[in-house]
Amino acid sequence: xxxxxxxxxxxxxxxxxxxxxxxxxxxxxxxxxxxxxxxxxxxxxxxxxxxxxxxxxxxxxxxxxxxxxxxxxxxxxxxxxxxxxxxxxxxxxxxxxxxxxxxxxxxxxxxxxxxxxxxxxxxxxxxxxx
Amino acid sequence: xxxxxxxxxxxxxxxxxxxxxxxxxxxxxxxxxxxxxxxxxxxxxxxxxxxxxxxxxxxxxxxxxxxxxxxxxxxxxxxxxxxxxxxxxxxxxxxxxxxxxxxxxxxxxxxxxxxxxxxxxxxxxxxxxx
Numbered sequence: 001x002x003x004x005x006x007x008x009x010x011x012x013x014x015x016x017x018x019x020x021x022x023x024x025x026x027x028x029x030x031x032x033x034x035x036x037x038x039x040x041x042x043x044x045x046x047x048x049x050x051x052x053x054x055x056x057x058x059x060x061x062x063x064x065x066x067x068x069x070x071x072x073x074x075x076x077x078x079x080x081x082x083x084x085x086x087x088x089x090x091x092x093x094x095x096x097x098x099x100x101x102x103x104x105x106x107x108x109x110x111x112x113x114x115x116x117x118x119x120x121x122x123x124x125x126x127x128x129x130x
Numbered sequence: 131x132x133x134x135x136x137x138x139x140x141x142x143x144x145x146x147x148x149x150x151x152x153x154x155x156x157x158x159x160x161x162x163x164x165x166x167x168x169x170x171x172x173x174x175x176x177x178x179x180x181x182x183x184x185x186x187x188x189x190x191x192x193x194x195x196x197x198x199x200x201x202x203x204x205x206x207x208x209x210x211x212x213x214x215x216x217x218x219x220x221x222x223x224x225x226x227x228x229x230x231x232x233x234x235x236x237x238x239x240x241x242x243x244x245x246x247x248x249x250x251x252x253x254x255x256x257x258x259x260x
Contacts, residue, residue, distance in 0.1 A: 018214045035218050037190045037238060040170065042216070060167045066214075084148045084196075086172070088165050108167060108238070 018044065018066055022104050024130045031107055031115055033129040043107040043127060053096040054117035061089045061109045068103030072096075148174065148196055152234050154260045161237055161245055163259040173237040173257060183226040184247035191219045191239045198233030202226075 016034045021044050025032055029051060031043035047070065063072060064086040072079045072087060073096045079087050089095050116124045146164045151174050155162055159181060161173035177200065193202060194216040202209045202217060203226045209217050219225050246254045 013218075013220070015209055015211060016216045018216070035192065035216060037192045037218055038221075038240070040238075042192070062165065062167045062172070079145055081145060086146045086148070086165060088143075088167050090143070091168075108170075110168070 016042075018104075018106070021130055022046065022066070028102075029115070029123050030125045031127055033127050036111070039111050040108060041111050041113075041127070043109075044130075045105050045107055046102055047097060047099045047105065048102045050098045051096055052116055052119045052121055052123055053094055054119035055092060055094045056089075056109070056113060056117045057092055059110050059113055060091050061113070062107065063087050063089070063097070064106040064108070066104040066106060068099060068101055068105075070103045070105060071098045073098055146172075148234075148236065151260055152176065152196070158232075159245070159253050160255045161257055163257050166241065169241050170238060171241050171243075171257070173239075174260075175235050175237055176232055177227060177229045177235065178232045180228045181226055182246055182249045182251055182253055183224055184249035185222060185224045186219075186239070186243060186247045187222055189240050189243055190221050191243070192237065193217050193219070193227070194236040194238070196234040196236060198229060198231055198235075200233045200235060201228045203228055 021034050025044060025046050028046050028048050031045040033041055034044050035042040063070065063081060065081040065083055067083050070081045072089060075094055081087055114124060151164050155174060155176050158176050158178050161175040163171055164174050165172040193200065193211060195211040195213055197213050200211045202219060205224055211217055244254060
């Protein structure tokens with residue numbers, strides 16, 4: 001909440017149509033920024049296959065599935081999300097998303113959070129706005 | 131982000147099914163808490179009719195329409211959102227949501243934000259978790 005009064009909240013200040021935005025995404029595991037809310041970012045991502053096990057030590061992370069079925073593997077259990085279902089991975093909890101078929105999801109987390117958390121590696125994405 | 135490592139991120143730590151949660155809501159203009167993400171709250175609300183003009187001086191506010199058509203009136207323009215569309219009302223911008231027919235929407239904002247902002251009045255809601 002460090003921005004001045006009157007600064008636009010969204011990336012463009014326009015309506016964000018999730019379906020239209022997803023059409024602009026081709027790559028898997030590469031979240032795209034579609035809106036900001038104070039110092040938080042709303043991102044859209046298409047995923048398929050298995051990500052990497054990683055942890056965000058300093059923040060919770062919200063997943064909302066828009067289409068498909070996403071499994072969020074944790075060390076003590078799996079959570080399976082279908083369209084219209086959301087889950088918050090608590091900070092400090094190691095997790096690894098997996099999707100047997102392509103999933104469209106909305107992510108919410110503070111600005112600057114790295115998708116691979118503490119794990120790094122090839123799947124680390126630079127987040128661009130779309 | 132003031133809570134300790136390991137604190138659960140969600141209200142219950144469970145999957146939140148938006149459809150099931152909306153079935154628990156009968157009152158209009160009374161947001162219900164379904165998840166927390168650090169110091170932010172994810173709320174669901176059913177709305178119909180016109181709200182009150184109000185401003186949140188210190189925070190942006192995100193509206194994601196799940197079902198129906200929501201008009202967010204601002205002093206310089208209206209924004210119309212359908213299902214699968216989101217908009218961020220920037221901090222300090224006076225607005226008044228309106229829905230001719232019932233709308234189901236997801237709201238995202240920092241914990242403790244009052245729904246009627248600076249306006250107060252009868253529509254001010256105490257947010258309960260569902």
